[in-house]
Amino acid sequence: MKKILETRKKIDNGIGIVFDPIARSVSLFGADQEPIKRAEFNEWVLGLPMRVVLDITSICNFNCRYCSYGINSGMKGRVNILKEIIFALIDELEAMKVFELSLRGGEPTIHPDFNEIWQYAQKQNFLTTNVITNGFILDYEKAASMLSVNPTARIVASLDGLAETNDVYRDPCQYARVMSWLPDIIRDFPYQVVVLTCLYRDSRKRVVEFSRYLASLGLKFHDFSPLKRLGDASSSAVENFLSLAETKAVQAELDEIKKDFPNFRPIITASQIHEARYPALFNFPVPLFNEIYRGTLARINERGDIWVSARKTLTDQFSPFGNISNQTLMEIWQSSCGNRKQQAERYYQDVPAALRWNGKVIQKELPMSKK
């Protein structure tokens, strides 16, 4: 693994960035190879988005209650992006030297050309390519063949808890099916599986038990993100949001699991999203360089619209930053610099303690800039 890391060191604006595709952590080095301080580096100058989430389809085979992509959610005009367009986008991302590509949807694995798209993406030099999936149409053989292509390929399976909890907001067809292949895949590809769990007040008591169960199966990476809304209704889930204090308490309980399973890494990630509509979510800490942290992420949806940064990604009320039909990705990224800077400044004002909260995600804890 050390070899992979060393060969994949990237330089951006004179700063060496080492992205560990397994832990998904980032270290920064100056020209002298010494670690640099956070005060000397601002993400908004990055010449590339660290992570790009590409929604290759808006079609889904499930009907999860909380999701606006669900089959019964009334979302109109469902589409798959044509594979030729996806290949061209992947080529552009490759040219930009993006670190991580996440294929998502809707349900990405039901895109008619998913296998070809997966193989195509794995041939590039992305440090890691993953797919965020409900896992319903996968089985052991399919998952193993996807992960065998490349040691940094990853499957991110969404599961919110043991069966009863998973069925609250997710499609009840999912749990048994996914658990028919997931434990064996975790056993055989332990560093290539992430379970992604949506966290909310009703599940709060049971997710720790679920997480411990996954750790006992050998899972290394368990990511949690808070409930954001129910379907299209942006405020209807507010009473089911966890406060920051409650979230920290869950993280502390999850951390206890590490005493028995030292390589297990459970982490709750969240973003500062619109405070007026999501008061309980405001002030959530975002680990440094987390995929949704400030300007390090770009999201492209199935219509070619591009959002840059956490706010625009997580709330539907903001218009996209551009569209791939009339601008290149690089042009859009560059023109978003001012916007990313503005958000970063606002972030520092609003969430001063954020970076200290979950130091685990970064390899070195760096002081904050107050520019």
Ligand SMILES: C[S@@+](CC[C@H](N)C(=O)[O-])C[C@H]1O[C@@H](n2cnc3c(N)ncnc32)[C@H](O)[C@@H]1O
């Ligand atoms: C939209 S799905 C797309 C990928 C795939 N179909 C899946 O379920 O993993 C991506 C993630 O969004 C999460 N999600 C859906 N609706 C949500 C909501 N209202 N609040 C928070 N997370 C949500 C799901 O749990 C899933 O982990």
Ligand code: SF4
């Ligand atoms: S969460 Fe995923 S599986 Fe469920 S409806 Fe949304 S897109 Fe489909």
